Amino acid sequence: MSASFSFLGFSALVILAYHAGTSAGWRQFVLLVANIFFLGTFSQGLLSYAPLGAFLVFGYAGLSLVARNPRRAFIPILLATLVSFFWFKKYAFVPAIVSVPFTYLTVGMSYILFRILHLMIDTRAGALRDRIGILPYFNYTCNFLTLLSGPIQLYPDYVKMQERSAESGLTATVVGVSIERVIRGFFKVNVVALVLSILHGRVLDALTAGQPFGQKWLLGVLIIVLYPLFLYCNFSGYIDIVIGLGYLFGFSLPENFNHPFTADNFIEFWNRWHITLSSWLRTYVYNAVLLGGMRRFPSRKIEGVLAVFAYFVTFFLVGLWHGQNSEFIAFGIFMGLGVSINKTWQILLNRQLGRKRYTELASNQTYLAFSRGLTFTYFVVTTILFWSNWRQIANLEMALGAGASAVAVAGIFFGSTILLWAWQTARTGIMAMPWKDTLLLQCWRAGCSAALLVIILVLSMLMNQRAPDIVYKAF
């Protein structure tokens, strides 16, 4: 049950129950029942919940120990939490002989890990002073809206969100905005992502070694570009749905995407793609590595090198988090290289040109257009490691050949440079338009939502094919 009509129906029932009472106790209770029921929909027998349950209980016990004795308990508890996570998630380096000998549930475990680690680290640092009860702990770590694919919300924000929810009621505007967001998300997941995945499958089927060069490189472009676009619609669409449903609870969940393909460079790309994950890693990994390095090597001269290194480690972990095999290690290396090369470039250029001239260059539209194209190309090309294994990559390379592959990548670079420039210019133009006539804006939004809703309903019947499941559910 994720981006489906049944998920919407379930959420609608929970929202009704949630608003049936106004006391904090009632609302916590409703969320508890909803979260347990939601987890129950993945049931493969009672035993299958044991590892997830043990992980949650261990997390809570560890958190209590860290709260009592932050100095001594923190490192062992942190390591034990990570080891148990790798063990339950069956990472490739964990010997098969020690794996749990029955089928069990790991749904949402990565996201739960991030929440538990954040609680432990901030408790140790003294940022979380109040003791967290077992019920808020469970509802925070296993919130049915954010369990499967995030967004990863920090606990203080979660508490604030609950408090604000108690104060705010459901207004026509909130309902309207929520429905609009849910429709947009549903459209992305169940129409656009479905169409893109069908097309991706078709172009992969269509590619053969004996095709003419002109056809081959074009297929190469489509093969490389379609999957990342699918991934964006699949993931950001799901996030739109949960954020939209969140509005109806009175929750304001954090945004996870902000037009990532219009990012001016690769560092900025990660500020716009899976924002809550990269922000979490920046807070708890990048800062820790950078500060640790600066303490160890307290020289201003190597600050830049340390920043590059910290970026590499952080985004290597981002890549690695996505999967447990060697393709994802390579994906992590490419992500780490992408941001660290980007950082090095910024530092060198800054040194070479000076701050003023560098700022001028960084705001030059032509420079930005090429930079955007390069960012997009780097991401879509390296994402091949995300959706295929080494054998498939070798087959793809064999079918395309070195020449067509190179032309395809060049085509993506120049094509995306032009298209993203046009898109960004149009977007800036539209945003600058005087949308003062709010009724006109509302009419436009109502029309768009109605159009998307009709397309969803008609195509979901016509296509006779279910949209692919949320990719990030697997992580």
Add this chain to the structure above:
Amino acid sequence: MRFSRTFSALALANAVLLAVAVVSLAFGLSSVAAQKVHLSVRLLPALAGVAAPLLALKLRPAIRMLAASALVGAGVGLYSAQLVALVLTDPDRPALQAMEKAAKQDSLPFDGRTRVQVITDLRRRGIAAYPPFYPTLLLDSPLRIDGKPTIPLGSMANVFTVCCNESGPYLTYTTDEHGFPNPPGSWSKSPIDLGVIGSSQVVGESVPPAEGLPALLRARYPNAVVIAAGGNGPLLELAGIREYLPALKPKRVLWVFSESHGPEFLERESQSPLLRSYLDPSYRQGLFEKQGALDKEIGRYFADGIQAELRAESWITTSRKLLTLETIHKLMYFFVDARVAKSNSFQFKSELYGKLLREGKNEIGAWGGTLTLVYWPDSSRYAGICNYTPGLRSLYDRTHDSVLRVAAELGIPVIDLSRSFPDLPASEAAKNAVYFYPYPAHFRPAGYHHAADAILSALEAAP
């Protein structure tokens, strides 16, 4: 300035609301005029489409404008969905993929072209190819020959026919001198030891000719003659007996009852006054003597049909489909049809079937021939195969029992092929997959072999 802009936007909103009401009214009226089945499915949305915009006209201007915007958006959405469906959904694609897979399993070549493409390609190479002739398509609008409405039972004489494709290659054959799928000269052979009456299964649709029922029966009865066409039901088959068999006087006649052509086909054929006339023992259209005239009329009919199919592939047709939301209409029809199938499954007209079976028996008995009924099962009666559902199975079981009861009452021996194939639970459906395709189709080559073996063994065992 602002006032006039708001005023004109409001006027536009009112116009949109009125237009939606008018279009909905027209849709409702046209549905009534066209006597579409299940009016509730069309009339309720039409009524809602009339009432809602008219009620919206009473609302505050701002709400009215929002409602009109949503309606315009819904319209844009409908056309966008139609456009995507038109470009992306190829209804034939899954079937073609399944067929290609099955062809590989049966070591047969695969031809992904449409029939009209095959015919056009052959004609380009100088081969005068034609599609198969389906008499059932003329029930409502018979051809006119010598000023009389006529339903031919066979195709044009001696023409290369591209039938259909379910196994990988197209089934092709050259028709005999009366337009049936028999080797040339079949009608002048004597004595004819076996006459076979039926529909597509008897033609051998759609396996290579050597694997089809006619060839398999001819291996034992070389002088067997087939009088059959795809889509035939019991009344068209009786017509075949009356029109053609007296000229051949076969000693044995196999009348193949196709389970999937049961109640619904009998119902439809019984609505045709011309076919109902065959219940009168003296009625004949005189088709055997009119082959020259039939060739001319059927030739014209084919030419029109091929032109229509070629036109269907043009961009004009595609644009028309888009404008008239044809794919979405089809969807609506599909849902209506599905409901029809669920709620109103046709009752088998046992009495009528008994009457025409008696007519056939009497006709054949007149020259001393004997009639044997062959009960030909549909693959979907077996669990886990193709479109199997318990409901469909129950319908087939009822048809089966009715047909066998009627035959027993008339003393007609029956070769019941439904018992020849293993009736396995869905979990063991893979064992039956050797006989049947996983998509709606006739039997696989192994299925035809199995059926033919059962028929030949029964014929040999018969006195």
